[in-house]
Amino acid sequence: MITGAKMICEALKLEGVEVVFGYPGGAALNIYDELYKQNDFKHVLVRHEQGAAHAADGYARASGKVGVAIVTSGPGFTNTLTGIATAYADSIPMVLISAQVANSLIGTDAFQEIDAVGMSRPCVKHSYLVKTIEELPRVLKEAFFIARSGRPGPVHIDIPKDITAIKGEFKYPSEVNMKTYKPTYKGNPRQIKRLASALMEAKKPLLYIGGGCISSNSSEAIRKFVEKTKVPAVCTLMGLGVLEHDNPYNLRMAGMHGSYRANMAMSECDLLISLGARFDDRITGKTSEFAKLAKIAHIDIDPTSISKIIKADFPIVGDVGSVISDLLDEVKEFEFDLSTWHSVLDRHESLYPSFSYEDSDEILKPQWVINECAKITPNANIITDVGQHQMWVAQFFKFNEPRRLSTSGGLGTMGYSIPAALGVAFAKNNEVVLNFAGDGSFLMNIQELMTLTAERKKVINIILNNAYLGMVRQWQTRFYNERYSETNLEDVQPDYEMLARSFGCDSFRVKSKDEFIKAYHECLKSPRTCVIDVVISRFEDVLPMVPAGAAIYNMILPQKLITKDSK
Numbered sequence: 185m186i187t188g189a190k191m192i193c194e195a196l197k198l199e200g201v202e203v204v205f206g207y208p209g210g211a212a213l214n215i216y217d218e219l220y221k222q223n224d225f226k227h228v229l230v231r232h233e234q235g236a237a238h239a240a241d242g243y244a245r246a247s248g249k250v251g252v253a254i255v256t257s258g259p260g261f262t263n264t265l266t267g268i269a270t271a272y273a274d275s276i277p278m279v280l281i282s283a284q285v286a287n288s289l290i291g292t293d294a295f296q297e298i299d300a301v302g303m304s305r306p307c308v309k310h311s312y313l314v315k316t317i318e319e320l321p322r323v324l325k326e327a328f329f330i331a332r333s334g335r336p337g338p339v340h341i342d343i344p345k346d347i348t349a350i351k352g353e354f355k356y357p358s359e360v361n362m363k364t365y366k367p368t369y370k371g372n373p374r375q376i377k378r379l380a381s382a383l384m385e386a387k388k389p390l391l392y393i394g395g396g397c398i399s400s401n402s403s404e405a406i407r408k409f410v411e412k413t414k415v416p417a418v419c420t421l422m423g424l425g426v427l428e429h430d431n432p433y434n435l436r437m438a439g440m441h442g443s444y445r446a447n448m449a450m451s452e453c454d455l456l457i458s459l460g461a462r463f464d465d466r467i468t469g470k471t472s473e474f475a476k477l478a479k480i481a482h483i484d485i486d487p488t489s490i491s492k493i494i495k496a497d498f499p500i501v502g503d504v505g506s507v508i509s510d511l512l513d514e515v516k517e518f519e520f521d522l523s524t525w526h527s528v529l530d531r532h533e534s535l536y537p538s539f540s541y542e543d544s545d546e547i548l549k550p551q552w553v554i555n556e557c558a559k560i561t562p563n564a565n566i567i568t569d570v571g572q573h574q575m576w577v578a579q580f581f582k583f584n585e586p587r588r589l590s591t592s593g594g595l596g597t598m599g600y601s602i603p604a605a606l607g608v609a610f611a612k613n614n615e616v617v618l619n620f621a622g623d624g625s626f627l628m629n630i631q632e633l634m635t636l637t638a639e640r641k642k643v644i645n646i647i648l649n650n651a652y653l654g655m656v657r658q659w660q661t662r663f664y665n666e667r668y669s670e671t672n673l674e675d676v677q678p679d680y681e682m683l684a685r686s687f688g689c690d691s692f693r694v695k696s697k698d699e700f701i702k703a704y705h706e707c708l709k710s711p712r713t714c715v716i717d718v719v720i721s722r723f724e725d726v727l728p729m730v731p732a733g734a735a736i737y738n739m740i741l742p743q744k745l746i747t748k749d750s751k
């Protein structure tokens with residue numbers, strides 16, 4: 185017989201958990217007492233519970249394993265909501281354990297009581313309130329299973345304090361048997377055959393690669409498919425890295441800030457095969473104009489996402505890797521001749537290369553900084569925050585592998601990047617971990633710099649500092665007649681160099697190319713977490729841009745095409 189708190193630790197050990205991010209408090213004291221006594225996994229004390237959830241999320245994205253966070257009741261839990269919603273929006277596997285007031289106090293407005301399950305329900309894949317010690321082992325087992333299987337996502341377990349104190353028998357189930365939850369991994373053979381016939385007839389087929397290709401580890405199967413069939417592919421922000429940057433069939437990112445060629449391919453194709461993507465409005469633009477000439481194949485493990493936004497002609501429920509391999513088997517004897525389609529796409533590319541910007545020697549351009557980092561550290565693990573800098577990284581860093589980019593795509597959560605980078609640093613020991621943030625985003629969870637220092641983890645943080653909430657400023661420039669309402673941060677910024685130093689980081693402020701390169705090399709040599717505050721041009725816009733609600737072929741394009749991203 186062991187206590188509920190001990191059961192939690194035993195379950196985490198049996199699940200192979202290496203690291204847990206958390207923050208203690210009254211209702212969580214029994215759990216924290218048990219954590220103190222064990223050596224099976226590491227607990228990392230973050231400095232804010234939002235950081236715990238984002239760190240677990242970053243760890244999960246980079247490692248492919250389930251991220252775990254533990255927090256106390258009431259405000260401890262509510263502080264994690266943005267983090268679990270962020271993970272939910274991007275289908276990231278996570279188990280969040282929150283402590284709750286004792287069972288006898290639930291419903292009495294007790295100190296630090298909150299209806300945690302009621303609050304988490306809309307933004308988790310599943311949630312549990314544990315009522316008895318007997319059910320605890322099963323709940324823990326199910327939580328990990330649900331988080332990582334099917335379409336992954338966060339699972340929340342709320343555990344009252346008395347349950348963590350009383351003892352029960354600990355028999356950890358070896359299997360999960362839930363009648364109502366059985367993900368389908370194998371695609372329907374009849375539908376796959378139908379799609380294969382359509383593909384062999386298509387003149388302008390196109391793959392549309394989403395984050396599901398990364399969570400299902402399907403990159404290799406997709407690369408094989410592309411190599412054999414020569415079908416070109418566009419990707420979403422979440423699908424970056426599934427194809428190598430320079431793969432000749434990689435048309436790069438599509439959508440609001442996608443390339444001209446990718447968006448025109450979407451608009452002109454006659455068969456669009458969506459792989460683990462969800463037709464987000466940042467991709468489709470005006471839905472009535474989206475891929476109007478195409479038959480749509482929608483392949484996804486989550487049946488509820490199919491035909492949700494755009495009606496599918498070929499709905500296929502299944503694991504992307506498995507379905508695409510089966511599809512390849514059906515067409516592998518066929519000789520595809522897509523040369524006319526490729527020459528159309530090449531023409532688009534020669535008109536507006538993906539991606540381009542106007543460089544300067546007077547003032548640092550963010551695109552140049554990102555390009556330079558890609559040159560110096562091509563294999564870095566990248567984290568971004570949210571804003572213009574995020575889109576520039578997506579456009580200009582060269583992603584050659586899946587799980588190299590951790591970014592909040594679905595929810596667009598500012599404040600994501602420092603804690604997520606902490607999680608990535610745990611997943612990718614001894615590799616370069618590089619975080620790009622804007623000056624606005626960087627302040628939102630800056631306290632986690634302290635955690636990085638305390639844990640002796642190294643992240644290189646680059647602040648692309650335009651002294652604006654840049655992405656909002658861009659919309660104000662273009663759609664609000666330059667009324668910069670509450671976005672100008674000039675003269676009201678902290679001294680980032682001093683601030684970073686106070687957290688124990690190495691820090692630099694740079695204004696020129698030479699200074700940047702020198703500082704970046706210093707950071708690579710340093711054992712500590714580093715911050716480079718990079719003063720960039722203030723009015724740079726992210727282009728191309730599709731105005732909200734417009735068709736994706738209606739892009740605002742760069743005026744002058746001077747510097748293409750360097751190969």
Ligand SMILES: Cc1ncc(C[n+]2csc(CCOP(=O)(O)OP(=O)(O)O)c2C)c(N)n1
Pocket residue numbers: 569570571572573574596597598599621622623624625626648650652653654655656
């Ligand atoms: C938590 C949160 N609040 C507000 C927003 C809206 N928002 C999106 S981008 C942005 C500006 C980001 O500014 P900064 O971090 O300086 O990056 P930049 O766009 O300048 O690269 C804002 C306010 C958001 N995405 N998340």
